[in-house]
Amino acid sequence: MLVHDAPAGRLAARIVETEAYGPGDRSSHAFAGKTSRNASMFLARGCAYVYFIYGTSYCLNVASERAGVGAAVLIRAAEPLSGLAEMRRKRGALPERDLLRGPGRLCAAFGLDRGHDGLDLCAPGALWLAASPAPPRALGASVRIGLSTEAHRVMRFYEAGSAHLSGPRRLGS
DNA sequence: AAGAAGATTCGCT
DNA sequence: GCGAATCTTCTTA
Numbered sequence: 001m002l003v004h005d006a007p008a009g010r011l012a013a014r015i016v017e018t019e020a021y022g023p024g025d026r027s028s029h030a031f032a033g034k035t036s037r038n039a040s041m042f043l044a045r046g047c048a049y050v051y052f053i054y055g056t057s058y059c060l061n062v063a064s065e066r067a068g069v070g071a072a073v074l075i076r077a078a079e080p081l082s083g084l085a086e087m088r089r090k091r092g093a094l095p096e097r098d099l100l101r102g103p104g105r106l107c108a109a110f111g112l113d114r115g116h117d118g119l120d121l122c123a124p125g126a127l128w129l130a131a132s133p134a135p136p137r138a139l140g141a142s143v144r145i146g147l148s149t150e151a152h153r154v155m156r157f158y159e160a161g162s163a164h165l166s167g168p169r170r171l172g173s
Numbered sequence: 174a175a176g177a178a179g180a181t182t183c184g185c186t
Numbered sequence: 187g188c189g190a191a192t193c194t195t196c197t198t199a
Contacts, residue, residue: 019180027180029195037194055192057181074180104181146180166181 001130002060002078004110011083011110013100014132017076017158017165019144021061023069027150030070039118041070046122046129050107050114057104058113062121062129076103076145076156079164081133102166137161 004011021028021041029051030041040049041063049061049072061072078100080087087099087109100106107113112127121129140160143151145167158165 021180029180032196035195051180052193053179054181055194056183056190059180061180076180102181108182144180148179 001081001132002075002110003128003130004083004112005126006083006086006111008086008089009083011086012081012130013078013106013110014081014134015075015078016136016162017078017156019074019076020064020071020155020157021074022071022155023065025150025153025155027144027147027153028070028072030072034070038070041072042068043118044120046120048116048119048121048127050112050117052114053104058107059103060107060110060112060116074103075106077101077158077162077164077166078106079162080109097163101164105166 002013002015025031029038034042037051040047043063044067045064047063049063050058052058060075064073065071080096080099090111091099091109099109116127119125119127121127136159138160140158141154142156143154144156
């Protein structure tokens with residue numbers, strides 16, 4: 001579960017879709033080494049890596065290796081639990097299933113940007129990860145979405161059948 | 174120094 | 187389904 005104590009109130013959502021970008025993966029932002037953009041991928045496990053992509057969207061990741069090793073898990077989609085009114089105020093009057101469906105949409109609804117890059121999501125603060133109120137019913141796995149390199153790797157994991165998944169239908173439901 | 178590609182989304186056809 | 191928006195990084199000259 002992802003929780004954000006935003007100025008307007010508490011936002012919470014149950015994460016239903018992720019993608020892994022580990023060491024040695026040519027599609028990982030960390031593959032070519034540390035830069036000012038991807039530095040947070042080299043922090044300890046549990047730290048946030050937020051990047052800006054295509055000049056339009058932010059994406060939230062969680063660093064997933066020991067400090068010094070570049071790796072992260074991309075949070076691609078979540079099921080809104082609380083703060084839906086505030087999410088709609090940020091994103092528009094969308095149906096619940098579209099509020100957090102996609103990494104850029106999720107960041108927009110949660111109000112996340114580069115200012116949240118590097119935060120420790122397992123430490124006290126405004127943004128953190130908590131235990132899910134309900135474990136996933138059934139896990140699915142597939143290739144990752146939107147990649148042209150390392151596209152064959154099965155590194156996307158999701159709650160099978162969830163109405164809140166991103167990407168093509170065939171990759172989840 | 175300039176150009177292309179990229180872990181995306183939105184609006185229009 | 188297709189193209190635009192437009193930041194960061196990597197490639198090529």
